[in-house]
Amino acid sequence: xxxxxxxxxxxxxxxxxxxxxxxxxxxxxxxxxxxxxxxxxxxxxxxxxxxxxxxxxxxxxxxxxxxxxxxxxxxxxxxxxxxxxxxxxxxxxxxxxxxxxxxxxxxxxxxxxxxxxxxxxxxxxxxxxxxxxxxxxxxxxxxxxxxxxxxxxxxxxxxxxxxxxxxxxxxxxxxxxxxxxxxxxxxxxxxxxxxxxxxxxxxxxxxxxxxxxxxxxxxxxxxxxxxxxxxxxxxxxxxxxxxxxxxxxxxxxxxxxxxxxxxxxxxxxxxxxxxxxxxxxxxxxxxxxxxxxxxxxxxxxxxxxxxxxxxxxxxxxxxxxxxxxxxxxxxxxxxxxxxxxxxxxxxxxxxxxxxxxxxxxxxxxxxxxxxxxxxxxxxxxxxxxxxxxxxxxxxxxxxxxxxxxxxxxxxxxxxxxxxxxxxxxxxxxxxxxxxxxxxxxxxxxxxxxxxxxxxxxxxxxxxxxxxxxxxxxxxxxxxxxxxxxxxxxxxxxxxxxxxxxxxxxxxxxxxxxxxxxxxxxxxxxxxxxxxxxxxxxxxxxxxxxxxxxxxxxxxxxxxxxxxxxxxxxxxxxxxxxxxxxxxxxxxxxxxxxxxxxxxxxxxxxxxxxxxxxxxxxxxxxxxxxxxxxxxxxxxxxxxxxxxxxxxxxxxxxxxxxxxxxxxxxxxxxxxxxxxxxxxxxxxxxxxxxxxxxxxxxxxxxxxxxxxxxxxxxxxxxxxxxxxx
Amino acid sequence: xxxxxxxxxxxxxxxxxxxxxxxxxxxxxxxxxxxxxxxxxxxxxxxxxxxxxxxxxxxxxxxxxxxxxxxxxxxxxxxxxxxxxxxxxxxxxxxxxxxxxxxxxxxxxxxxxxxxxxxxxxxxxxxxxxxxxxxxxxxxxxxxxxxxxxxxxxxxxxxxxxxxxxxxxxxxxxxxxxxxxxxxxxxxxxxxxxxxxxxxxxxxxxxxxxxxxxxx
Numbered sequence: 001x002x003x004x005x006x007x008x009x010x011x012x013x014x015x016x017x018x019x020x021x022x023x024x025x026x027x028x029x030x031x032x033x034x035x036x037x038x039x040x041x042x043x044x045x046x047x048x049x050x051x052x053x054x055x056x057x058x059x060x061x062x063x064x065x066x067x068x069x070x071x072x073x074x075x076x077x078x079x080x081x082x083x084x085x086x087x088x089x090x091x092x093x094x095x096x097x098x099x100x101x102x103x104x105x106x107x108x109x110x111x112x113x114x115x116x117x118x119x120x121x122x123x124x125x126x127x128x129x130x131x132x133x134x135x136x137x138x139x140x141x142x143x144x145x146x147x148x149x150x151x152x153x154x155x156x157x158x159x160x161x162x163x164x165x166x167x168x169x170x171x172x173x174x175x176x177x178x179x180x181x182x183x184x185x186x187x188x189x190x191x192x193x194x195x196x197x198x199x200x201x202x203x204x205x206x207x208x209x210x211x212x213x214x215x216x217x218x219x220x221x222x223x224x225x226x227x228x229x230x231x232x233x234x235x236x237x238x239x240x241x242x243x244x245x246x247x248x249x250x251x252x253x254x255x256x257x258x259x260x261x262x263x264x265x266x267x268x269x270x271x272x273x274x275x276x277x278x279x280x281x282x283x284x285x286x287x288x289x290x291x292x293x294x295x296x297x298x299x300x301x302x303x304x305x306x307x308x309x310x311x312x313x314x315x316x317x318x319x320x321x322x323x324x325x326x327x328x329x330x331x332x333x334x335x336x337x338x339x340x341x342x343x344x345x346x347x348x349x350x351x352x353x354x355x356x357x358x359x360x361x362x363x364x365x366x367x368x369x370x371x372x373x374x375x376x377x378x379x380x381x382x383x384x385x386x387x388x389x390x391x392x393x394x395x396x397x398x399x400x401x402x403x404x405x406x407x408x409x410x411x412x413x414x415x416x417x418x419x420x421x422x423x424x425x426x427x428x429x430x431x432x433x434x435x436x437x438x439x440x441x442x443x444x445x446x447x448x449x450x451x452x453x454x455x456x457x458x459x460x461x462x463x464x465x466x467x468x469x470x471x472x473x474x475x476x477x478x479x480x481x482x483x484x485x486x487x488x489x490x491x492x493x494x495x496x497x498x499x500x501x502x503x504x505x506x507x508x509x510x511x512x513x514x515x516x517x518x519x520x521x522x523x524x525x526x527x528x529x530x531x532x533x534x535x536x537x538x539x540x541x542x543x544x545x546x547x548x549x550x551x552x553x554x555x556x557x558x559x560x561x562x563x564x565x566x567x568x569x570x571x572x573x574x575x576x577x578x579x580x581x582x583x584x585x586x587x588x589x590x591x592x593x594x595x596x597x598x599x600x601x602x603x604x605x606x607x608x609x610x611x612x613x614x615x616x617x618x619x620x621x622x623x624x625x626x627x628x629x630x631x632x633x634x635x636x637x638x639x640x641x642x643x644x645x646x647x648x649x650x651x652x653x654x655x656x657x658x659x660x661x662x663x664x665x666x667x668x669x670x671x672x673x674x675x676x677x678x679x680x681x682x683x684x685x686x687x688x689x690x691x692x693x694x695x696x697x698x699x700x701x702x703x704x705x706x707x708x709x710x711x712x713x714x715x716x717x718x719x720x721x722x723x724x
Numbered sequence: 725x726x727x728x729x730x731x732x733x734x735x736x737x738x739x740x741x742x743x744x745x746x747x748x749x750x751x752x753x754x755x756x757x758x759x760x761x762x763x764x765x766x767x768x769x770x771x772x773x774x775x776x777x778x779x780x781x782x783x784x785x786x787x788x789x790x791x792x793x794x795x796x797x798x799x800x801x802x803x804x805x806x807x808x809x810x811x812x813x814x815x816x817x818x819x820x821x822x823x824x825x826x827x828x829x830x831x832x833x834x835x836x837x838x839x840x841x842x843x844x845x846x847x848x849x850x851x852x853x854x855x856x857x858x859x860x861x862x863x864x865x866x867x868x869x870x871x872x873x874x875x876x877x878x879x880x881x882x883x884x885x886x887x888x889x890x891x892x893x894x895x896x897x898x899x900x901x902x903x904x905x906x907x908x909x910x911x912x913x914x915x916x917x918x919x920x921x922x923x924x925x926x927x928x929x930x931x932x933x934x935x936x937x938x939x940x
Contacts, residue, residue, distance in 0.1 A: 040896070077734065078778035129733035129779075400813075407897040409856050577806055577854055646893030647904035648940055 028126045031223035033258055033282050036326045042358030043405035044081035044130065045382065046336055047072060049366055051088030051118035052097055054143045061143045063097060063117040068366050070120075073128040075384025076364055079395075080403035082130050085335060085360045087144065087229055089118040089222075090134030093200055094145020099207070100200050103153050108196075110203055122221050123211035131223035133285075133333070133360075135262050136201060136246075138229040139176060147197070147228065148180040154193040161189025181233050184242045194242075198249055205253045217254035224283060224333075225250050228262035235263040240274035247280035258282040264335050266290075269309050270321035276328040283357075284325045285335035290314040298338065301347040315350055322354045334359035338380040339398050340390075348401040352410040359405060361398060418614045419475030423456040431456060431472070437594075439508050441469030444599075456609035460497070460599035468599025471502075471509040475614045477592040479504075483615045484593050485556040487571050489608035490549055497605055498598040501557045501566070504591030514591050517557060517566055517581075525580070527566070529587045538564070538583045552610070562586045726777040734779030735816075738904075740862055741769060744787035744821055746805040754808050766810040784809065785819035785862040788843040804842045806851065817903065818852035819860040820845060823917070825867035828875030835884040849892060853900025861905035865917035868929035874916055877928065882935040907936075 032039040050072070053064040076084065092099035092115065099118075101109045125132050138146035148165040155162040163179040182190045183197070205217040216222050227234070227246045234243055247259040260283035261275025268286065275281035290299040290307055299305050301314040308317040318334075325332035334351060339361040341347065351359050362380050365371045371381040386392040404410065421435050431438065431449045440447045440461075447461035447470045460468035474484075482503050490497055498520055505514025512533045518526040527539035552571035558564070558579075565579040593614055597607050729737055742752045745762065754762040766784075773780050786805045809815070822845050829835045839846040845861065852859035866881055867874025894901035908917050918926045925933035 074778065078774060080779075127731045129735070404856065407856075407858070407899075409899040574807075577851065645895050646889055646902050647895060648907075 028129060028131060028221045028223075030220040030256060031131055031258060033331055035329055036331055036355070036357075038258075038331055038357040040082075041406050041408050042083035042131065042333065043402040044083035044085075044358075044360050045076055045079075045364040045402075046085045046087070046360050046362045047076070047364045048085075048087040048144075050084075050086045050121035051090075051092055051115070052095070052144050053088075053117075053366055053369075055366075055369060060095065061097060063114065064366055066117075066120050069117060070124050072364060072366060072384070073121075073124040073130060076130065077128045078384060079382075079399040080406055081364075082406050083133065083333075083358050083360060084125060084130055084364075085133045085135070085226075086118075086121060086125075087135050087138065089121055089132060090136050090204070090225065091138050091144055091146065091229065092118060092204070093137070094149030095143070098145055099204065103156065106157050108199065108203070112207075115207060115209075119209040119211050122209055122216070122219060126212065126219070126221040131221055133224035133226055133260060133335075134222055135226040135229035136204070136250075137197065137231070139231045139233070139265070140229070141176070147183045147231065148177060150193050150196045150200070151180050151183055154189070154196055158192060161187065162193070184231075184234055184237055186239075186241050194245070198246075201246075201250060202253060205250070217257070220256070223258060224260050225254070225257045226260040226262040226285065226335075230265035230287065231262050232265040232268045233263075234261075234274055235268050235272045237274070240278040243274035244278035244280055247275075247278055251280055258331075260285045260333065260335075266336075267307055269317070269324070270332070271324040276324065276330060281330065283331040283333055284328075285333045286318070286321045286325075287336040288314045288318060288334070289336070289338055290341070298341060300343045301341050301350075302343045315347065318347075318350060318354070322356050326355065332356040336360060336362045338362055340380050340394065345397070348404075349410060352401070352404055361402075418479065418616060419612075420614070421456070421474070421612045422454075423451050423610055424454045425451040427452055435474060437473040437508070439471040439473075441471070444468045444470055447599075452606075452608075456612070458597045458607040458609060460597060460605050460607070469596065471594060471596045472609075473502075473507065473509055473592050473594035474612060475593060477507070478590045479593060479614075479616075480560075480590040481616050482557065482559040482593055484558075484613070485554060486595065486612040487552050487554055487608070487610040488595075489552050489610075491605040491607060497607060499555075499607065500596040500598070501555060502592070502594050502596060503557055503559045503564075504588040505594070507592050509592065509594050509596055511596075514588065515559065515564060515585075516596070519555070519568075525566075527564070527581065527583070529585055531587060536587070538585060539581050542581060552608075554611075725780070729777075729780075734777060735781055737777075738781045738783050738817060738860070739773065740783040740785045740819065742766070743783075743785045743862060746786040746808060759808055762808055763810050767814050770810070770814040781816040782814065783817040783819045783860065783862065784815040785821060785860075786843075788820050788822035788845065788848075804847055804851070809851075809855075812855050812857070815855075815857060817860050818848060818855065818857045819862040820848040821863040821908075822848075822861060823863070823865055823867055823873075823908070824878055824881045825873035825875070825916075828867060828870075828873060828878070830875065830878040830880045832880070832884060835881060839888065845888070849900055849902065856899045858894075858897040858899065858901055858903040860903050863906055863908040865908040865919070866929060866932050867916045868926060868932065869914055869916050871914065877931045879931040879935040882932050882939065886939045 029039070031042075049064060050069060051063075052061045053068075054061045095101070097114050099110055099112075099115050101111055101114070103109065122132065137150070138144065140146060141148060151162065151165045155164045155166075162182060165177050165180045183193050184190065185193075206215050208215045209219065212219060212221075227243060227250075243261055243263070247261075250257055250259050259281055261273050261278065261281045262285070263273050263275070264270075264284065264286040266287045266289040270276070270284050270286050273284050273286075275284045288301075290301055290303070290305045290313070291297065292299060293306050299307075299314075304311040304313055308314065309320070312320070322332045332354075334356060337347070337359065361382070363371065363382070365381045365383050368383055368387065381387075382391065382395050382398065386395045419435055421432060423431070425432075427450075429451045431451065436449070438449050444461040447459060447468055449456065449458050449470060449472060451457065458470055458472075460470060484501065484503065488499055498518060500511075500519070501517040502509045503515045503517075505516070506512055511530060513530055515538075516528050516530060517539075518528065525539055525542040526537065528535045528537055530536075553568055554571045554575070555566070555568045556575075557566050562584045564583050564585055566581045567576060567579045569576050595609070599605060725737075725739075726734075742762075744750060745752055745754045747753060770782050773782060786808070820843075822843075827834065827838055829838050838844055841847065849859050864885070866878045868877055870876050889902055889905065892900070892902045894903065897903060907919070909920055911918050911921065915921070915926060915928055919929060919933045919936050920926070
């Protein structure tokens with residue numbers, strides 16, 4: 001039985017409701033700024049080739065096809081991207097395929113046809129819900145032209161006070177001629193150069209995109225205009241005069257644009273950026289490329305690096321940078337970073353937790369074209385679908401980060417592994433002495449910890465009578481943040497055996513100091529905190545399922561700050577989300593980690609131990625890398641509460657999805673949600689009856705159809721029953 | 725679906741696939757023996773959505789009911805159905821259908837207890853938070869007829885539920901926040917659920933109707 005449900009509304013003034021009363025529409029909703037925040041979080045990729053492609057390094061480049069561009073936005077959208085830095089959409093001057101190809105005398109030659117790829121890219125970005133950040137020129141002499149072209153043209157028209165910089169294309173070496181720096185000079189000659197640049201800005205902002213019917217200045221898809229790409233010299237001038245002049249000039253023509261200071265380049269600290277004080281600048285946008293001093297090899301984000309202030313690591317530099325940007329009241333968006341570093345998960349977590357409003361990895365590449373070196377070198381290509389090999393292996397984690405950033409959540413970086421042991425080795429050999437310190441109790445004659453069948457085996461001696469005790473300290477220490485997991489299998493015996501998980505304990509796990517989780521194999525858990533022999537019971541005879549004889553079980557103890565958590569589960573099952581026991585206790589701040597094995601009333605018995613993993617628990621319970629595929633085990637540090645605003649709707653049937661609800665609630669339009677339905681018993685949806693309507697049907701006032709938000713149910717027909 | 729949605733932003737479409745799969749009343753119910761197959765099929769569907777309609781949001785939405793009869797072998801009988809959660813990589817929004825019945829509540833203490841029970845909305849919200857997902861309430865309503873699990877008019881329930889939404893509601897998709905809720909204003913079902921019925925308040929719950937009008 002097909003049915004139609006759902007009633008969602010828009011406000012009487014025709015605007016889509018953004019409050020709690022109804023479900024919302026947006027095309028590219030204009031991006032706005034409030035202090036250091038934007039109206040939504042952004043994340044994505046650099047995509048430098050959208051207006052002019054270098055085709056993997058071909059010097060003159062070519063205009064990329066519509067299909068190539070559309071495919072790129074499809075791919076980036078699939079990755080969760082909602083922000084793209086589109087260099088050659090903004091910088092289109094200086095080549096035969098540029099918007100501004102050159103001058104005849106003092107008359108500029110603009111070629112509208114050369115904007116076709118850029119126009120299509122802007123159009124597609126809007127359709128994909130992606131906003132663009134467009135630099136207006138480039139410091140570097142690459143295939144697309146740059147600021148030196150304006151210097152050259154000014155020289156051609158009047159050589160007074162200008163040294164010609166006529167580089168031509170230097171083959172991708174990114175030459176940075178000191179003579180081009182007159183571009184920033186507030187001198188008579190410098191202002192002649194600047195006038196040509198401003199004229200280009202005027203032309204570009206007023207360019208009308210035939211695919212949208214909108215001038216660039218009016219298109220919210222081009223949300224951010226950047227004064228240039230890596231024009232780091234603007235941060236060395238000792239004045240914000242040029243940056244303020246250009247930023248205010250852009251806003252004079254396009255007041256709704258957000259303007260970014262383009263002086264961000266790797267090694268330029270935010271504290272030096274003119275945009276911190278230039279009033280017309282909204283955004284500072286640093287870049288990070290941690291590399292060796294000679295740029296020949298990548299360096300981890302967390303490694304000391306002469307590339308940054310002092311020997312800051314990239315992570316330290318970033319921390320200083322976003323603090324400086326926020327202190328100055330500027331939005332911070334990370335403009336470029338390489339994502340193929342071994343510790344990128346920690347980098348992403350830094351970004352997500354920092355409060356910056358956006359970030360863009362370098363770089364999304366056209367089709368399957370080659371871009372620079374191999375994956376993992378100092379080039380960082382992403383294609384979609386991901387190319388096989390390393391890109392396919394690691395790029396899903398990039399997508400996960402992008403989605404987390406957009407959603408405003410923080411993925412947990414991989415826990416720092418402190419020690420692991422899986423007990424491979426020759427039978428009867430002792431445990432690895434570099435990992436374990438084994439101490440046998442006085443009634444433990446014959447007790448030993450050996451390797452058997454590539455597993456750890458604890459034999460509790462020949463005496464029995466509950467006397468056997470073997471303490472096994474694991475890893476180094478002392479540790480403050482502990483996340484300790486291991487497999488335990490109790491012996492095939494009816495005798496009573498115990499284990500105790502010791503954390504923050506004394507170095508020999510004597511029982512005199514530390515936290516001890518005492519687990520009786522048939523169903524009791526006690527947790528004690530012991531200080532100088534004085535025991536405080538934190539968990540008293542809590543019931544727990546039997547470990548089960550001969551069954552691998554996993555036990556995990558997590559202790560960070562005052563939090564103590566413990567869980568156990570059958571090893572073959574998925575780790576449960578919930579902890580079996582949690583307590584807050586501040587008694588002991590740090591100590592050693594290990595397990596104490598205790599015998600029962602009869603002699604002998606072997607407890608099996610395996611897959612012992614100790615990590616730095618500061619990475620958070622739930623741990624696990626965000627890398628690899630999907631979201632992995634990454635968890636979040638979420639906001640504790642919401643904003644008090646949400647989307648609200650009503651299910652309704654076809655018979656009442658007639659406007660009556662909207663009338664009742666004083667709303668002008670109601671929208672029916674949809675069920676897919678079929679009477680086909682094979683469960684094939686033979687006639688899905690989606691009818692979402694169109695933007696025009698809902699009287700959307702925007703240039704493009706609005707987007708309706710509603711839950712959609714895919715069901716086969718059938719009766720529905722409520723909870724009971 | 726993608727064709728019908730057109731050029732609108734894909735991630736504004738929420739697909740509540742196989743909803744209330746933990747109950748025993750739908751053909752797509754998941755019994756214990758179906759758990760692995762269910763997860764595999766969800767992941768397959770998710771991947772199909774990603775391939776064909778990238779960005780569309782997949783909503784995992786069990787029913788809060790812990791069916792007490794006739795459910796032998798169905799995972800709903802175990803309270804919170806985390807055993808049929810397909811995995812963080814395959815879910816965009818954690819959701820739950822939850823009705824004010826079984827138990828029906830209309831005082832703060834009982835409401836709090838219901839919310840934090842094994843299958844309560846707060847338990848789902850905490851699960852969403854742990855897993856880095858926003859949450860939603862796929863269906864909710866007061867069961868206004870005292871002939872089974874319901875209990876009558878329940879204006880306080882509306883107030884407490886609204887209070888909870890004020891605390892956790894957010895239009896930003898953040899972990900553990902409530903992105904949307906959908907009132908089940910559907911006739912039938914013994915006149916249980918509707919608050920607005922054919923142009924007038926449902927006579928079974930006029931106070932609930934008034935509370936909804938005042939708060940929403």
